Amino acid sequence: MKAFIDYILQFGDLNQQQIDLITKKAGELELLKDEYFSEAGKIAQQVGFVLEGVIRVCYYNNKGEEITKYFIDENNLVVDLESFNNDICSNAYVQAVTDCKVLVFSKKDWKELLDIIIPWQAIVNKIISRALMQKVERRSPLVSEDATTRYLMFLKIYPNGVNRIPLSYIASYLGMTQSSLSRIRKNIR
């Protein structure tokens, strides 16, 4: 919980009473490997904060291939924003890659907090737009690089990911086949 408080206070100030209000609403959720945090075809109902573990967001493209869009690891928010905000069906699966511990807020509680704690709005906005910018900055450059460079970029962004994210997910994230990634790994050493 302290990790979460530290995290949010980076983005703005809250007094103790406000912090208490927020933490009182937080639940703890344990996700087993492969369990879903939210699913395609459903409306996202919760906001999470990853305390432990890695989560991935993925979807199926036109050819039916499963594509991992990004990974979310410790000390990051996990929420299917488009679906959560607009109450529309998501097209993405948000799935635990490893066993996870997640702080969760129900949609009702989350909105309530936004209503009653005015500075919380600004903080959440900062957090969300920072996270979105990060997603653009991380994924976008992959488009223009070759497979080896893309893998090196992955290593930089998720240095702890290598040991706990299966090769197939990383390959899908990087837009290459498993075999290619396996060969790239061999060549790098």
Place this chain on the structure above:
Amino acid sequence: MKAFIDYILQFGDLNQQQIDLITKKAGELELLKDEYFSEAGKIAQQVGFVLEGVIRVCYYNNKGEEITKYFIDENNLVVDLESFNNDICSNAYVQAVTDCKVLVFSKKDWKELLDIIIPWQAIVNKIISRALMQKVERRSPLVSEDATTRYLMFLKIYPNGVNRIPLSYIASYLGMTQSSLSRIRKNIR
């Protein structure tokens, strides 16, 4: 100007007085083809709204290649957010691809408006996060598709782009060489 008003009112309500305050601050900027709206190494000083023309955002990668990250066409905000918000040097060039007409707000005016028009904050937040999500949704899927599919995606996203964005910029946006894109175009017909 009406285009801009219509645009912002999609995201929330403002009364006439508030609209007037905002429009009074707006300047009109004409950019000639190839002129910069903002530059790498400098701090972004303005927010724009594209009335006419196409703008691109690009940077140089490790290998010194110029990469186009995205295009911004009519009825979209143009701002180097990271730089503008945090007063840090940008690493991107924001450049007119065609002659452009842009509504502009100086940083001072923009912040002033945020201070005095409370509902404007929420509107701007929605606009920004919507735009960021769009950037993720557009660029991210390119990573996992082959060159032809990437080009078809470009056509869907920027149907009016084909006729006014040079092949080299499109190729750079799609992470392929000019010659590859030229061949893909030939094969598609």
Place this chain on the structure above:
DNA sequence: ATTGCTTTTTGCCAAATGACAAATGATTTC
């Protein structure tokens, strides 16, 4: 129209990556 300049197309070959299948290695289950 001619010249000069830029953009796009094309040809040729090399390198990178994908497809498919089999082999190996790792992990789980009983």
Place this chain on the structure above:
DNA sequence: GAAATCATTTGTCATTTGGCAAAAAGCAAT
């Protein structure tokens, strides 16, 4: 601990894409 299951590596070959250079096409200025 053997069998079954799943993940990773490797082999072979086909396809895609890149690199480079030249040709062609488009465009602007005179």
